[in-house]
Structures are given as structure tokens and as C-alpha cells.
Amino acid sequence: xxxxxxxxxxxxxxxxxxxxxxxxxxxxxxxxxxxxxxxxxxxxxxxxxxxxxxxxxxxxxxxxxxxxxxxxxxxxxxxxxxxxxxxxxxxxxxxxxxxxxxxxxxxxxxx
Amino acid sequence: xxxxxxxxxxxxxxxxxxxxxxxxxxxxxxxxxxxxxxxxxxxxxxxxxxxxxxxxxxxxxxxxxxxxxxxxxxxxxxxxxxxxxxxxxxxxxxxxxxxxxxxxxxxxxxxxxxxxx
Numbered sequence: 001x002x003x004x005x006x007x008x009x010x011x012x013x014x015x016x017x018x019x020x021x022x023x024x025x026x027x028x029x030x031x032x033x034x035x036x037x038x039x040x041x042x043x044x045x046x047x048x049x050x051x052x053x054x055x056x057x058x059x060x061x062x063x064x065x066x067x068x069x070x071x072x073x074x075x076x077x078x079x080x081x082x083x084x085x086x087x088x089x090x091x092x093x094x095x096x097x098x099x100x101x102x103x104x105x106x107x108x109x110x111x
Numbered sequence: 112x113x114x115x116x117x118x119x120x121x122x123x124x125x126x127x128x129x130x131x132x133x134x135x136x137x138x139x140x141x142x143x144x145x146x147x148x149x150x151x152x153x154x155x156x157x158x159x160x161x162x163x164x165x166x167x168x169x170x171x172x173x174x175x176x177x178x179x180x181x182x183x184x185x186x187x188x189x190x191x192x193x194x195x196x197x198x199x200x201x202x203x204x205x206x207x208x209x210x211x212x213x214x215x216x217x218x219x220x221x222x223x224x225x226x227x228x
Contacts, residue, residue: 032215043201043219044155088155092215098170099217103154 003027004091006102014110019076021105023089026070033065034090035074037083038104044088048074079109113138117202117220124227130175130189132223134202137183142204144185145217146177149199161185197227 004025013019021035032051036044050056050063050072062075072091076083086104114137124130136142146158157170159177167177174193178186185202202220 034216036219041224043222046216046218049216090217098157098160099215101155 003100004089004102006087006089006105008103009106010108011105012108012110013079015079015081017079017109019079019083019107019109021074021076021087021089021107023072023074023102024070025072025089025091025100027091027093027100028067028070029093030067030070030091032092032099033063033072034092034099035061035063035072036088036090036101038086038088040085047087076107079107081109081111083107084109113204113218115202115204115218115220117200117223119223120221121224122226124192124225126194126227127191130187130192130196130225132187132200132202132225134185134187134220135183136204139183139204139206141182142206144179145203145205146185146187147201147203149201151198155201158187192227194227197225199224 006023034049035047037047038044048058048061048063050065053065053067056063060077064073084107086106088104089102090099092099116135118133144161147155148158149155158175159167159169161167161179164179164182175189200223203217205217
């Protein structure tokens with residue numbers, strides 16, 4: 001069983017729509033959760049981190065965490081063609097040195 | 112602010128040749144340092160991590176090695192490259208891990224794209 005699972009996509013949404021990206025994880029002891037964006041040929045860049053159950057909003061991005069269901073999601077409102085990228089979900093145990101990354105979901109935003 | 116550098120940006124090497132990739136971090140002290148490899152269309156594979164000078168933990172047995180000769184310098188090496196070593200190599204840093212907080216966050220360098228022919 002993969003430790004962090006994501007739908008590989010591609011997920012295609014029209015410009016201006018909401019893109020919903022999902023991630024599940026297997027380790028119930030996980031405490032820190034991250035979303036990274038990776039453009040083709042570039043390194044991952046951090047979008048958001050979330051540590052508590054519920055929603056966390058930052059501009060057009062909202063991260064949602066449900067530890068009971070071992071589920072974390074990222075919503076992108078008013079999607080733009082520049083949001084087209086691969087989105088990586090990452091999970092870490094507090095005090096641990098290993099952050100486990102999902103394989104990523106490819107998002108295409110059509111103009 | 113903190114910055115992380117990697118070089119070279121791209122590298123083409125023949126099978127059996129040696130490898131040395133370097134990563135340096137500025138603007139922070141005693142960071143955790145990480146080497147990842149990303150094969151084409153794949154996720155990130157953790158290769159090594161280091162919590163201090165001379166302290167290296169290997170995650171995957173392979174023909175690669177890592178060293179940390181200085182606090183903010185991390186080097187990935189190989190004596191003889193294999194075709195399977197091709198990929199995108201990423202260095203990352205974080206501050207000392209602790210309670211769930213922003214200190215767990217990893218930040219990536221620009222990467223080195225390695226092609227072994």
C-alpha cells in the first residue's frame with residue numbers, strides 16, 4: 001500500500017472553475033501536511049501547509065484536512081491557465097525527518 | 112531570507128563515469144538537508160538526509176553516496192554511474208524537526224537534470 005496516494009490525473013478544468021485535488025495517507029501518526037506545485041522541468045514549490053483539522057485558506061487556495069479519514073485536499077478557486085502543473089501532496093510525522101510525497105496530480109486549466 | 116543553490120543545472124555523463132552534485136544553503140544554520148531523485152513522470156524518491164555535519168542517513172541502497180562536509184553543504188556522489196541513475200536530482204532543506212509547525216517544511220533547490228548515456 002502506498003503511503004501517500006493521489007490520483008495521477010490529468011484533471012482538466014475550465015478557466016475560472018474550482019479545481020479539487022485529493023490525497024489520502026496511511027500513517028495515522030502524521031502531523032504535518034503540505035501541498036507543492038511543480039511546473040514541468042522545475043523543482044517543487046510550497047503552496048500551503050496544514051497541521052489541524054479543518055480548512056486553511058490562502059488567496060485562491062484552500063487546504064482541507066480530515067485526520068479521522070486520513071484525507072487532505074487542495075481547492076483552487078478561479079483556476080487560471082498558469083495553475084496548470086503537477087500538484088504534490090506531502091505528509092510528515094512530527095519530529096520525523098522523512099516527508100513522504102505522493103506521485104502528484106497533473107492539472108490542466110483550459111483557457 | 113534563505114536560498115538554496117544546486118549545480119550543475121544539467122549534466123550528461125557516460126555510463127561508468129563518476130558523479131558529484133553540490134547543494135548549498137544560505138541564510139539558515141544547522142538545517143536538515145535532503146537529496147531526492149525524481150524519474151521522468153514519477154514521484155520524489157528520498158535518497159539521503161542529514162541532520163548535521165558528517166551525519167548521513169541512506170534511504171535506498173544504491174551506488175550513490177552523500178556527504179556533508181560543512182553545515183550548509185551537501186554533496187551527492189557516485190563512483191560509477193548507471194543508466195538507471197538518470198533523473199532529476201533535488202536538494203531540499205528544513206529547519207530542525209520538532210512539533211508540528213512550520214519547522215517541518217522542506218524547501219527545494221532548482222534541481223540538477225542528469226542524463227546517463
